[in-house]
Amino acid sequence: MSIQRAPSTRTQVERLPERGHYDRETIHAILDQTFLCHVGFVAEGQPYVIPTGFGRAGEVLFIHGSAASRMLHSLAEGIPVCVTVTLLDGLVLARSVFHHSMNYRSVVILGTARLVVDREEKLRALRAIAEQIVSGRWDEARKPNEQELKATSVLALPLAEASAKIRTGPPKDEKEDYALPIWAGVLPLPIVPGSPLPDPALPLALTKSVPTYLRNYRAPGAR
Numbered sequence: 681m682s683i684q685r686a687p688s689t690r691t692q693v694e695r696l697p698e699r700g701h702y703d704r705e706t707i708h709a710i711l712d713q714t715f716l717c718h719v720g721f722v723a724e725g726q727p728y729v730i731p732t733g734f735g736r737a738g739e740v741l742f743i744h745g746s747a748a749s750r751m752l753h754s755l756a757e758g759i760p761v762c763v764t765v766t767l768l769d770g771l772v773l774a775r776s777v778f779h780h781s782m783n784y785r786s787v788v789i790l791g792t793a794r795l796v797v798d799r800e801e802k803l804r805a806l807r808a809i810a811e812q813i814v815s816g817r818w819d820e821a822r823k824p825n826e827q828e829l830k831a832t833s834v835l836a837l838p839l840a841e842a843s844a845k846i847r848t849g850p851p852k853d854e855k856e857d858y859a860l861p862i863w864a865g866v867l868p869l870p871i872v873p874g875s876p877l878p879d880p881a882l883p884l885a886l887t888k889s890v891p892t893y894l895r896n897y898r899a900p901g902a903r
């Protein structure tokens with residue numbers, strides 16, 4: 681299934697529509713810059729928006745969690761879901777309060793998730809989620825055993841109905857405000873990874889061998 685290039689009636693960005701994008705490349709590129717999303721759904725009349733991790737593989741977004749979690753078992757029933765992903769790139773300080781803004785890249789996905797039951801697909805999904813968080817980690821870490829696999833639910837959400845919205849650049853002020861003696865501009869807000877902290881339970885020899893994939897880690901937004 682391919683992502684629509686034109687918006688659906690539900691994914692059309694209404695305000696500042698020139699910031700809306702619907703092509704597969706733009707949407708994939710934003711999703712691949714991070715691993716955090718917010719999952720919105722209604723259960724028993726109550727809306728919930730739950731933050732969680734995800735992995736993308738092709739045209740599918742995978743989320744996982746305890747089989748007992750409300751999010752997982754509600755969505756497994758096939759109810760409508762809205763997933764959002766946000767990359768915050770900077771604060772936009774305009775001359776007027778009204779025109780303050782943020783630079784961002786975001787994605788909204790609408791659809792219905794399906795429970796992944798096939799063992800091989802479930803493992804591929806878990807690998808996609810792990811690799812999206814720290815690329816290279818899956819190969820080194822112990823793989824899930826049968827009990828862990830059983831305790832983990834995985835859902836697959838097609839990227840068939842999705843939109844992206846992107847704001848870049850300096851503030852956009854009212855014409856007459858450009859003459860005001862007020863600082864204006866953008867404060868970039870990159871995520872900067874710190875130095876890895878070895879687990880105190882590591883044997884001494886391992887504390888010094890920080891994996892290459894961690895030394896070369898690229899933070900969300902900077903991949």
Ligand SMILES: Cc1cc2nc3c(=O)[nH]c(=O)nc-3n(C[C@H](O)[C@H](O)[C@H](O)COP(=O)(O)OP(=O)(O)OC[C@H]3O[C@@H](n4cnc5c(N)ncnc54)[C@H](O)[C@@H]3O)c2cc1C
Pocket residue numbers: 690691692693694695696766767768782784785786787788842843844845
């Ligand atoms: C970091 C950040 C800060 C923001 N701050 C504000 C703010 O303070 N006030 C404000 O009004 N708006 C803010 N926005 C923009 C906000 O997300 C909406 O785009 C905005 O409310 C206008 O929505 P709408 O009425 O055009 O679309 P709606 O009618 O709400 O949505 C229609 C469709 O447009 C698409 N869509 C809407 N917004 C987005 C998006 N951000 N990304 C991808 N697809 C989208 C979805 O598919 C949605 O189904 C912010 C966005 C981000 C990422």
